[in-house]
Amino acid sequence: MTLGYGRQWINDDDIAEVVKVLRGDWLTMGPAVDAFEKTLADYAGVKHAVTFSSGTAALHGAMHASGMGAGDFAVTSALTFVATSNSVIYTGATPIFADIDDTFCMDIKKADESIQSHGGRVKAVIPVSFGGYPLDMAGFRELADRYNAVLIEDASHAFGRRKFDADMTTLSFHPVKHITTAEGGAVLTDNDTYARKLRMFRNHGTTRNAAEFVDTPDGPWHSEMQELGYNYRLSEIHSALGLSQMRRLDAFVDRRREIARLYFRELSGVDGLILPPNKEGHLWHLFIVRVDNAELHREFFAHLRDNDIRLQVHYRPVPLQPYYRDKYGYKAGDFPEAERYYRQAVSLPIYPLMTDDDVMRVCGCIKNFAWR
Numbered sequence: 001m002t003l004g005y006g007r008q009w010i011n012d013d014d015i016a017e018v019v020k021v022l023r024g025d026w027l028t029m030g031p032a033v034d035a036f037e038k039t040l041a042d043y044a045g046v047k048h049a050v051t052f053s054s055g056t057a058a059l060h061g062a063m064h065a066s067g068m069g070a071g072d073f074a075v076t077s078a079l080t081f082v083a084t085s086n087s088v089i090y091t092g093a094t095p096i097f098a099d100i101d102d103t104f105c106m107d108i109k110k111a112d113e114s115i116q117s118h119g120g121r122v123k124a125v126i127p128v129s130f131g132g133y134p135l136d137m138a139g140f141r142e143l144a145d146r147y148n149a150v151l152i153e154d155a156s157h158a159f160g161r162r163k164f165d166a167d168m169t170t171l172s173f174h175p176v177k178h179i180t181t182a183e184g185g186a187v188l189t190d191n192d193t194y195a196r197k198l199r200m201f202r203n204h205g206t207t208r209n210a211a212e213f214v215d216t217p218d219g220p221w222h223s224e225m226q227e228l229g230y231n232y233r234l235s236e237i238h239s240a241l242g243l244s245q246m247r248r249l250d251a252f253v254d255r256r257r258e259i260a261r262l263y264f265r266e267l268s269g270v271d272g273l274i275l276p277p278n279k280e281g282h283l284w285h286l287f288i289v290r291v292d293n294a295e296l297h298r299e300f301f302a303h304l305r306d307n308d309i310r311l312q313v314h315y316r317p318v319p320l321q322p323y324y325r326d327k328y329g330y331k332a333g334d335f336p337e338a339e340r341y342y343r344q345a346v347s348l349p350i351y352p353l354m355t356d357d358d359v360m361r362v363c364g365c366i367k368n369f370a371w372r
């Protein structure tokens with residue numbers, strides 16, 4: 001059987017909840033969205049959770065709510081999914097990048113240098129808890145405060161914890177993530193103004209809340225479009241799935257941690273293989289090993305593929321993607337740590353449905369590789 005690097009776990013309860021919505025009155029903008037948002041906010045210990053149609057839309061919403069636009073800079077990690085920095089560009093602002101440290105997350109000192117080299121101006125600091133690694137949020141807060149910037153954590157890899165310190169935190173519910181709604185995302189915040197902006201932004205920039213009207217209402221049907229927004233709403237179907245998945249989030253995280261422990265136990269003696277940075281609180285969205293001898297990287301990848309283990313490499317450093325290279329002039333060598341990582345890294349399968357036997361099969365295959 002083929003093992004992918006990640007996959008969803010849908011059970012009969014999830015299916016029953018989705019079918020209930022399909023038989024009901026509301027397919028969008030109904031009670032399941034409200035219930036899902038309340039459950040997310042309660043779990044995360046924040047005042048507001050605002051759902052979006054994807055993690056990318058949630059990022060776009062957070063960038064918009066931060067007030068960034070043309071002429072602004074926002075700093076993020078050179079090692080992330082393209083959506084993190086794309087969402088900055090959507091607002092008209094310019095993403096700038098910083099190299100990673102040995103946690104695979106943005107190096108705070110290098111982020112500071114990157115801001116300095118752009119005139120010391122930055123509208124947002126956007127760290128990414130890469131693979132689920134717990135960020136030094138106190139350090140990032142200090143950096144953001146120094147430049148009077150908004151702190152936005154891209155926690156697409158890091159749900160399943162209950163402490164969120166950024167001004168806004170974005171989540172993704174893509175099938176490989178800690179919980180899934182098929183497509184979906186959310187922004188977590190304690191800030192009422194951000195929450196209001198986020199809710200308007202995902203619904204065409206409109207509001208039906210009388211307390212927010214700038215005009216005298218035309219009648220009970222009155223709604224106002226006060227700024228340019230999008231249709232980024234999450235449907236009732238997706239929300240019902242998310243709500244059902246939330247019941248198992250802690251179990252999903254526990255199982256990911258068990259799998260990580262097994263990998264550490266089984267692979268710690270493999271010469272030529274570098275195991276990932278580990279820390280209390282790691283959420284193990286990804287289990288990333290590195291091939292010490294980069295010349296064996298492709299061969300290692302192919303060996304596992306030939307054994308029906310479908311790996312991934314997360315990710316090619318964003319500034320070196322053709323679009324970013326052409327638009328902003330980045331070139332090979334600008335982010336040496338992220339580039340070195342990219343030449344060696346492989347994400348092994350890790351998801352709650354994996355059995356111990358599956359993990360042992362992956363480990364056996366890694367041990368069988370012609371290390372030299």
Ligand SMILES: Cc1ncc(COP(=O)(O)O)c(C=O)c1O
Nearest residue numbers: 054055056081083156172173174
């Ligand atoms: C770090 C990171 N940010 C943002 C996203 C975008 O999320 P989505 O796929 O839900 O739009 C992803 C998803 O893959 C991600 O890994």
